[in-house]
Amino acid sequence: MRTFLRHNSLSLFFGALFVLSLAGQSVAGWHQLNALQVAEHLDPLTWTGYVTSSDFAVDVAENWQSEFLQFWLYLMATVWLLQKGSPESKELDKAGRESDEDQKIGAHAVADSPAWARTGGWRTRVYSSSLAMVMGAIFLASWLVQSVAGWAAFNEQRLQQLQDPLSWTSYLRNADFWARTLQNWQSEFLAVGAMAVLTIYLRQRGSSQSKPVGQPHGSTGVEG
Amino acid sequence: MTRTTVGARLALTGAGALLLAACAGSQDAPARSAAQQLLRAVDTGDGSAACALLAPAARDELEQQSGRPCERAVLQEDLGSGSGAAHVEVYDSMAQVRLGADTVFLSRFDGRWLVVGAACTPVAGRPYDCSVAVP
Numbered sequence: 001m002r003t004f005l006r007h008n009s010l011s012l013f014f015g016a017l018f019v020l021s022l023a024g025q026s027v028a029g030w031h032q033l034n035a036l037q038v039a040e041h042l043d044p045l046t047w048t049g050y051v052t053s054s055d056f057a058v059d060v061a062e063n064w065q066s067e068f069l070q071f072w073l074y075l076m077a078t079v080w081l082l083q084k085g086s087p088e089s090k091e092l093d094k095a096g097r098e099s100d101e102d103q104k105i106g107a108h109a110v111a112d113s114p115a116w117a118r119t120g121g122w123r124t125r126v127y128s129s130s131l132a133m134v135m136g137a138i139f140l141a142s143w144l145v146q147s148v149a150g151w152a153a154f155n156e157q158r159l160q161q162l163q164d165p166l167s168w169t170s171y172l173r174n175a176d177f178w179a180r181t182l183q184n185w186q187s188e189f190l191a192v193g194a195m196a197v198l199t200i201y202l203r204q205r206g207s208s209q210s211k212p213v214g215q216p217h218g219s220t221g222v223e224g
Numbered sequence: 225m226t227r228t229t230v231g232a233r234l235a236l237t238g239a240g241a242l243l244l245a246a247c248a249g250s251q252d253a254p255a256r257s258a259a260q261q262l263l264r265a266v267d268t269g270d271g272s273a274a275c276a277l278l279a280p281a282a283r284d285e286l287e288q289q290s291g292r293p294c295e296r297a298v299l300q301e302d303l304g305s306g307s308g309a310a311h312v313e314v315y316d317s318m319a320q321v322r323l324g325a326d327t328v329f330l331s332r333f334d335g336r337w338l339v340v341g342a343a344c345t346p347v348a349g350r351p352y353d354c355s356v357a358v359p
Contacts, residue, residue, distance in 0.1 A: 041281030041358040042317065042340070043333040053316050152315045159318035162329055162341045162351040 022060070026051050029059060040160055054152035058180070061149055065142035066184030072135040074192055084220050085200035087211045091221040103128070143181075150177055251319065251337075252312040258337035259321035259328040263306035271295030279331060279338040281358040301343045301355050303328075327352060 005012065026047070033055055034044040050056055079097060083089040094102075101108045105128065109118035116127035126133075148168070154176050155165035171177055195209075200217055204210040205224075212224045258277055265274035275283055275294040283294045290297035308324020319330045319337060329341030329352075343355035 037317075041279065042331050045317070049317075055316070155313070155315040156318045159313075159315060159320055159329055160331070160340075162344065162354055162357065164346075165313050165315060165320060 025059070026056065029056055042160065054149040054156065057149035058146055058153045061142050061146035062180045062184055065139055065146050066181075066188045068135050068139035068142060069185065070188035070192055072132060072139050075132050075135060082220070083196045083200070085217050086196050086220060087199050087209070087223045088196045089220050094221070097128075146180065147172060147177060150180055249314075251314045251332075255314055255319035255330050255337045256310050256312045256321050258330055258339065259323060260306055260310070262328065262339050262342060263303050263323065263326065266299060266301065266303045267305065269299060271299050274298045277339055278342075278356065279333060279340045279358055282338075282340055282342075282356055285359050286356055298356070303343045303356070329354070329357075 030045065030047050030050040033050060033053075037044050045053065078088065078090065080095055081089075082092055082095055084092060097103075100106050103117075104110055104113055105117045105124050106120045114127065116123040118124075151166070151168050151171040154171060154174070158165055166174065199210055202210075203213045203215075203224075205213050208223055210224050211219060211222050215222055215224075262274055262277040265271075265277065272295050275298055278286070278294065278298070286297050286301075287294050290300065304323070304326030306323040306326055308326075311322040313320045317332045319332075321328045321330065327341075327344045327346070328339055329344070330337045331340045332338075339356070341352065341354040341357040344352035344357075345354075347353050
């Protein structure tokens with residue numbers, strides 16, 4: 001049990017942080033919405049009513065979509081794009097999808113390679129992009145949920161203001177949808193870009209995301 | 225992050241969206257019924273029944289503006305006949321019911337739909353101008 005916890009501590013730690021943060025968001029968001037409801041002379045919601053509302057769904061989904069977009073883009077961009085000196089980048093002569101030998105697929109698979117890496121054909125092609133496919137699918141699904149929940153929440157607000165609701169397609173062209181989307185995207189892109197550049201010159205001893213402390217600034221694709 | 229966790233989150237999100245749509249659809253009939261009852265009550269001169277269908281703040285606002293009890297003041301308002309096809313749109317705790325040319329806005333209070341805007345005139349590019357409304 002202790003070995004299991006130690007060997008999976010990274011995913012368990014972030015899983016716990018996720019659950020605690022989501023619970024905290026549900027309570028803070030509930031109080032925030034009810035303050036607005038009271039100010040508008042409307043009925044406050046129960047916590048259950050809030051966590052099943054479009055207001056909560058859009059706030060959750062807009063962050064999920066941007067996180068998965070960030071990882072999907074980073075995954076795809078780091079196939080082709082390089083950053084000299086960054087441990088986030090591949091070595092400077094390895095841009096592209098690399099050879100079968102480098103990727104240990106087909107005839108170059110090793111004894112404990114995943115079965116679909118060894119088998120060749122469509123299975124190996126699919127498995128070669130499986131991480132990006134799943135990340136991209138979650139991004140698209142989350143963005144779709146954001147658009148539907150955001151549409152409902154926006155229309156609820158319009159009805160409170162005695163205005164006609166909009167259609168979903170009109171909402172997709174509305175500033176509310178794009179403000180929610182882009183405010184999340186810009187922060188994700190800033191964080192990823194900052195990580196790629198700051199890790200050239202700065203170090204965190206012992207982290208897999210940093211170069212070793214004594215590694216020269218010019219070393220590319222070296223992680224601790 | 226494992227793929228199982230990702231799949232579970234995705235399923236949860238999709239289920240949430242479906243639930244949202246299902247809940248909105250099930251509220252169409254009660255919202256329409258509340259709007260129709262209000263217009264019928266005013267039409268038949270039943271001020272008490274009409275006021276019971278108004279949100280508390282809308283009732284207070286009507287009394288303050290008219291200087292009369294709600295039961296009498298509401299009968300002076302031209303809320304419309306409510307005849308014609310009904311068109312209902314529900315988004316979470318808010319609803320808009322169109323009954324022919326008449327538009328009514330409602331909000332859910334403790335599980336009941338109450339009117340927050342009635343006797344409404346559309347204004348291009350701006351909110352409706354409603355004689356009976358929350359402040």
